[in-house]
Amino acid sequence: MRIIAGKARRLPLKTPQGLETRPTSDRIKETLFNMLAPKIPGCVFLDLFAGSGQIGIEAVSRGAKKAYLVENSREAFNCIAENVQFAKMAEETVLLKKDVYTALYGIHEKEADIIFADPPYEGGHYEKLLSVLKDRAYVTEDTLLVLEADLKRDFGFAQEYGFTVENEKYYKTNKHVFLRKVWSSI
DSSP: OBOOSSTTTTOBOOOOSSSSOOOOOHHHHHHHHHHHGGGOTTOEEEEESOTTSHHHHHHHHTTOSEEEEEOOOHHHHHHHHHHHHHTTOGGGEEEEOSOHHHHHHTOOOSOOSEEEEOOOSSSSHHHHHHHHHTTOTTOOTTOEEEEEEETTOOOGGGGGGTEEEEEEEEOSSEEEEEEEEOOOOO
């Protein structure tokens, strides 16, 4: 696993040992960032369930002004900290060793431009995540939410939480779902 593009291009990154994380392959990461490229420079990026931190680190390498990397596992968090130091990105990153849902209440940005989340596929995380994000002031109609999910996962429930699915990008074993908050005049 490596940083694909930007100021830290080609730097190798560590991954946590064990099966608790599913590192995104370089090919899928490159496809994702090709889709996100126009929004990355100068953005505020949230990497939730960050694992190795590779997605948030890639965003900073490509020009994000700040990335929050949120991970609750001690081993994964230590891996993220090593990767951030190795890539010399400590100034542009905020590392939060917390439960994602608790961490979301402690982020005080005017706006998050991109929120990426790769939660465990089972356990109701997608619904819970949308229920918390819908009320966060930094999640606006301009915020792009990208969820990594199992191919069979249906996101029809997103409208219940005030989000609409804009796009889905399918890969061999998973997909990225792109959502935005539905504008409301209330």
